[in-house]
Amino acid sequence: MPEPLIILCPARSYSSIVCGMIGEHPDCYGLPELNLFLGDPLGEALHSFPAIRRFIGRDGLLRALAQLHEGAQTDDTVARAREWVEQHLDWPVRKVFDHIQEMVGDRILIEKSPSTTFKREFMERMLNVFPRASILHLIRHPRGTGESVISLRSAHQGLNRLAGNVASFDPEKTWRTTHELIMNVTENLPLGQCMRLKGEALLADLENYLPQICEWLGIRTDADAIDAMMHPEQSPYARPGPPAAPRGNDPNFLSNPAIDLTRLAKLKEPSLEGELNWRPGEVFAPETCKLAKQLGYQ
Amino acid sequence: MTVTSEETQQAVGDAKMLSAERFTVIASEGLGRKSASTAHSMAYFRGSLYLGTSCGNPVAPEDAPRILRYDPGRGEWQTVYESPLVDPVGRQLVADRTLGKLSTLRRSKGPLPRHAGYRSMCVFQGKSDDAPALYVSTMSRSGASILRSADGETFEIVSEPGLGDPDIYSFRGLVALDGRIFASAAGLITDEYLDRNHGREGLVYVSDDPRTGNWVPAAESGFGDRSNLAIYTLRPAFGRLYAGTANPDMGFQLWQTDARGSPPFDWAPVIVDGAGGYNHNYAICAMAEFKGALYVGSGITGFGYDTEHDIGPASCELLRVYPDDNWDLIAGQMRFTPDGLKVPLSLLGPGLGDFYNSVIWSLDVHNDVLYLGTHQWEAFRCMQLNSSQIVGGYQLWASTDGKKWTPVLEDGRGNPVDVGIRTIQSTPHGLFMGSCNHARLFNIMGRRRRSEFEFPQGFEVLLGR
Numbered sequence: 002m003p004e005p006l007i008i009l010c011p012a013r014s015y016s017s018i019v020c021g022m023i024g025e026h027p028d029c030y031g032l033p034e035l036n037l038f039l040g041d042p043l044g045e046a047l048h049s050f051p052a053i054r055r056f057i058g059r060d061g062l063l064r065a066l067a068q069l070h071e072g073a074q075t076d077d078t079v080a081r082a083r084e085w086v087e088q089h090l091d092w093p094v095r096k097v098f099d100h101i102q103e104m105v106g107d108r109i110l111i112e113k114s115p116s117t118t119f120k121r122e123f124m125e126r127m128l129n130v131f132p133r134a135s136i137l138h139l140i141r142h143p144r145g146t147g148e149s150v151i152s153l154r155s156a157h158q159g160l161n162r163l164a165g166n167v168a169s170f171d172p173e174k175t176w177r178t179t180h181e182l183i184m185n186v187t188e189n190l191p192l193g194q195c196m197r198l199k200g201e202a203l204l205a206d207l208e209n210y211l212p213q214i215c216e217w218l219g220i221r222t223d224a225d226a227i228d229a230m231m232h233p234e235q236s237p238y239a240r241p242g243p244p245a246a247p248r249g250n251d252p253n254f255l256s257n258p259a260i261d262l263t264r265l266a267k268l269k270e271p272s273l274e275g276e277l278n279w280r281p282g283e284v285f286a287p288e289t290c291k292l293a294k295q296l297g298y299q
Numbered sequence: 300m301t302v303t304s305e306e307t308q309q310a311v312g313d314a315k316m317l318s319a320e321r322f323t324v325i326a327s328e329g330l331g332r333k334s335a336s337t338a339h340s341m342a343y344f345r346g347s348l349y350l351g352t353s354c355g356n357p358v359a360p361e362d363a364p365r366i367l368r369y370d371p372g373r374g375e376w377q378t379v380y381e382s383p384l385v386d387p388v389g390r391q392l393v394a395d396r397t398l399g400k401l402s403t404l405r406r407s408k409g410p411l412p413r414h415a416g417y418r419s420m421c422v423f424q425g426k427s428d429d430a431p432a433l434y435v436s437t438m439s440r441s442g443a444s445i446l447r448s449a450d451g452e453t454f455e456i457v458s459e460p461g462l463g464d465p466d467i468y469s470f471r472g473l474v475a476l477d478g479r480i481f482a483s484a485a486g487l488i489t490d491e492y493l494d495r496n497h498g499r500e501g502l503v504y505v506s507d508d509p510r511t512g513n514w515v516p517a518a519e520s521g522f523g524d525r526s527n528l529a530i531y532t533l534r535p536a537f538g539r540l541y542a543g544t545a546n547p548d549m550g551f552q553l554w555q556t557d558a559r560g561s562p563p564f565d566w567a568p569v570i571v572d573g574a575g576g577y578n579h580n581y582a583i584c585a586m587a588e589f590k591g592a593l594y595v596g597s598g599i600t601g602f603g604y605d606t607e608h609d610i611g612p613a614s615c616e617l618l619r620v621y622p623d624d625n626w627d628l629i630a631g632q633m634r635f636t637p638d639g640l641k642v643p644l645s646l647l648g649p650g651l652g653d654f655y656n657s658v659i660w661s662l663d664v665h666n667d668v669l670y671l672g673t674h675q676w677e678a679f680r681c682m683q684l685n686s687s688q689i690v691g692g693y694q695l696w697a698s699t700d701g702k703k704w705t706p707v708l709e710d711g712r713g714n715p716v717d718v719g720i721r722t723i724q725s726t727p728h729g730l731f732m733g734s735c736n737h738a739r740l741f742n743i744m745g746r747r748r749r750s751e752f753e754f755p756q757g758f759e760v761l762l763g764r
Contacts, residue, residue: 192648193633206637213640291609297577299548 002102005131006218008113009124009187010139011179013149013172015200017254019139020113021233022211028220030105033061033238033249034114037094038123038130044090057116061249062086064242069104074237079245095130109135109218118179124186135218136195138183142298143289144271145201147172151279153253172279177289180296193217199297204265207231234258273298312699316668317730317763319708325369326350329736329757330376334362336740338733338758341724342420344433345451347371348724348731349379350760351435353416355740356398360384363412366435368451369760371728380446380454382437384410389490390440396494396607397600398740414439417446421473423480426508434480434509436470438495440488443469447510458512462504468495470504472533476540476558479507481517483530483542496600497607501527501544505562517562518542522554534586536593537622541569543583543595547608549573550580551597553620569624573597575636579613581605587662589669589701592619594629596659602676603657614650615659615673619701629701644702651704655680655691658719660735665725665763671696671704672720672732675711679737682745689752691715693734712761716741716754729764 006023008016024031036057040049047059066082067074089097102110117123127134141149150172187195196217203210211230212222220226233239239258241247248255273290277283285293329335329352340351348369354362366380385391391411415438424431428449435446435454442460461467461484468486475481484502487494505517521527522544531551532543544552550573556564573580576597584598595618604611616631626638630647634640650656651673658674677691692711698704711717711734719735738756745752 192643192646196633196635198635202635202637209637209639210635213635216640217635287609294548294578295610297549297572297575 002099003107003109004133004135005098005102005110005112006135006137007117007127007131008111008137008139009118009183010113010115010141011118011146011176012115013146013153013251014139014141015204016113016115016139017251018233018258018260019137019200019203020111021236021239021254021258022207022230022260023214024111025229025233025235026215026220026226027229028108028226029111029218030108031111031233031236031238032101032113033064034116035062035065035112036114036116037062037097038114038117038127041094041126041130042090043086043092043094043097046094047086047090053116053119057114058248059086060242060246061114061238063246064238064249065101067246068237069101074242074246076243076245079243083245094126098130109220118183121182121186124182128186128190133194136187136190137214138180138187138195138197139200140180140197140296141200142270142273143173143176143285143293144273144277146176147277147279150175156252173277173285173289177286177292180292197296201268201270205268207260207262207265231260233260270298309699309703312667315666316697316699316705317665317670317707322708322732322761322763324759325374325731325762326367326376326760327757328755328759330367332361332365333756334359334739335364335757336737337416337719337721337735338760339416339418339721339735340420340435341722341731341733342422342433343724343726344422344431347451348726348728349420349433349435349451350733351417351420352758353418353438354412355415355737356395357382357412357415360410360412364414364416364438366417366446366454369731371726371762379448379452380435382412382414385413385441387411390488390493393440393488393490393492396492413437413441418469418485419471419473419482421475421480423473423475423509425480425506425510427510432510434473436473436482438469438486440468440493441465442488443467443485445470445482445509445512457510458514462512462514467498467502468493471531474533474535474540476535477538479505479558480509481505481533481540482514483533485529485531494607496531497528497545500525501530503530503533503542505558505564515562517558517564518554518556518566519563522552522566522568524552527552529582531582531584532586534588534593536586536588541586541593541620542566543586545582545600546573547578547581547605547610550577551583553583553595569620570595570618570626574616574618574626574628575634575638575641576616576632578608578610580616581610581613584615584658584660585662585671587664587669589619589664592621592627592701594619594662594669594671594701595626596662596671598658598660598674601657602679603655611657612654613657614648614654615656616649617645617651617659617671630704645698645704647704651694651696653694656694660719660721661723661732663723663725663730665723665730667699669698669701670707670723670730670732671698672723674719674735676718678715678718678741679744681715682741682748682750685748685750689715689754692717693720695720695732708761712759714738714755716752717759721758729762732761732763734759734761
């Protein structure tokens with residue numbers, strides 16, 4: 002069976018659309034957010050870190066199991082997926098992935114749960130479970146990421162209450178610490194196992210970058226395959242799930258999963274200079290600018 | 300078993316490649332001047348090798364750098380030029396930005412060398428030269444000068460300080476192309492500080508008659524990009540001139556011109572954004588044309604970390620660029636780029652697989668083999684970590700096809716503070732290689748940590764044949 006592709010990034014880094022696109026390649030299978038690296042076995046993954054779990058839910062896992070077990074995501078199939086989960090809490094996380102892989106066949110699983118990057122131990126667990134996984138370190142300008150975080154929080158009061166005034170949830174700090182952690186954990190992997198990609202560059206030039214991703218993964222680069230990748234909305238997870246499991250991905254992606262090439266063509270990288278709109282009167286810290294420049298932002 | 304032509308070529312190439320045993324030391328401990336830390340520049344002129352030395356921080360008359368001549372037939376060295384001395388006033392006394400207070404320690408109260416070294420050399424025949432002459436650039440707090448020698452015995456200054464701007468500390472990359480000689484400004488001397496690497500702007504000059512001191516700008520400052528703080532490397536290839544910049548914002552840029560018409564010439568970018576490595580590919584530090592491609596080595600100033608711009612630590616990368624501007628990554632971080640997926644063809648990662656190789660400092664072709672010298676700073680890291688053993692030192696690599704690389708010399712040949720191969724020069728007598736030795740700095744830093752080190756001081760020159 003092929004090794005999975007794990008996308009690592011902080012939240013609001015285009016991971017949903019990127020996972021959606023790669024997942025539509027005929028040789029791949031894009032998953033919703035499974036959030037399975039919080040613990041091991043499955044029961045621990047689902048019950049450890051309750052604060053985080055409350056935040057991320059388990060809709061993605063339930064939707065994936067419902068879809069793969071029964072070919073549909075309804076309240077009934079989700080209920081049976083939930084029963085399946087309760088019956089398999091002792092399964093190692095790897096076995097759960099193997100179970101999913103078995104149903105998907107020899108396609109590459111694409112996984113993108115932002116929770117994997119919440120703690121070093123989650124990332125290390127991921128690498129223990131899949132030591133040879135392909136890893137895509139997806140990056141986005143810290144200003145774009147921060148503004149997107151704030152915008153999402155404004156639109157979803159629950160998130161806003163959760164983040165509240167907790168300084169560690171400041172988007173700038175989260176951006177910096179998450180990327181530092183990803184770079185730290187992946188720096189000694191074999192050449193080419195972990196690849197970094199600017200989300201803005203990818204989205205502004207899909208014709209150039211999508212074939213490169215395929216080449217890296219060793220999968221087809223023909224026009225049909227690339228065309229399929231241009232339609233993330235075809236994914237069974239690219240819409241809200243049934244009432245029993247409505248989420249499992251970025252809410253914006255779930256409501257609007259199609260690629261808007263006109264909008265993407267206008268995508269511009271913001272600047273590191275200037276006031277932060279979520280911390281009026283303040284600018285990016287020098288250490289944030291240092292890391293951002295290292296990653297290719299100005 | 301059938302032997303393919305590729306395998307045959309490989310075997311022939313491997314036989315041409317110099318192995319470690321074929322190198323002999325022809326100069327050591329700075330040729331009698333231990334403060335001569337670096338064999339900085341070389342040229343082959345009138346049947347002899349010319350070597351420009353430098354001292355990282357000249358604080359006494361005996362630190363004066365020299366131009367030395369090596370007679371391959373007799374195996375003898377001779378000093379043909381030595382820096383004059385000047386009174387220690389004004390800019391002679393300001394601190395080196397990188398070294399800080401270390402640069403003012405042990406300074407003599409008497410005269411000091413006017414020059415700190417000879418950074419670049421080129422054999423060139425300008426309009427007023429009867430025959431090819433040797434041109435040399437100085438590193439000087441009085442403003443960089445161009446020296447000229449017609450006979451290799453006597454040297455004359457043939458330029459105004461800094462070519463009219465006495466704040467320019469030195470010139471890199473003296474190179475000749477189609478009846479013109481080029482130079483790029485390196486470093487800045489002000490009333491407050493010395494910066495040995497960066498000036499106020501990235502300037503390239505050109506002259507068709509350097510004997511008369513007539514130089515003009517060959518390009519717009521920084522090629523129109525203010526973040527190009529300096530032009531670190533100039534090299535002709537494919538009948539054009541290539542220039543590699545240092546850029547702390549987005550990483551090096553590579554530019555080229557056919558240098559036709561009157562200067563300033565039309566230049567075009569070949570690679571930007573540090574080839575997708577951004578500012579960890581801080582500067583282009585060495586280039587050489589080999590078998591239809593230009594090999595480009597990157598690096599970062601300092602010990603893998605540019606303190607002035609807070610960049611790094613980072614390791615070097617090697618690329619090759621074709622005449623049509625397409626390029627391959629030879630050694631470095633595999634990545635997605637606007638120019639396609641770049642996989643290191645040598646299968647070597649950043650630093651040629653060694654994190655402490657921070658600069659590809661020299662590249663030259665000898666007998667159909669491409670040689671590459673690194674700057675490797677592991678010894679300083681060992682000291683920081685209080686390691687019981689100090690390891691590290693320069694590496695020399697070689698390749699017959701540009702793709703498969705073989706380490707020839709490692710670990711500074713036993714001296715971990717021989718940190719770099721600063722210059723490589725192919726001659727009919729063999730391949731000369733000059734080192735950079737940081738024993739003096741290392742020992743001072745060690746004493747501050749109450750550790751005593753006694754590594755051999757002064758540059759070495761090796762001859763491979």
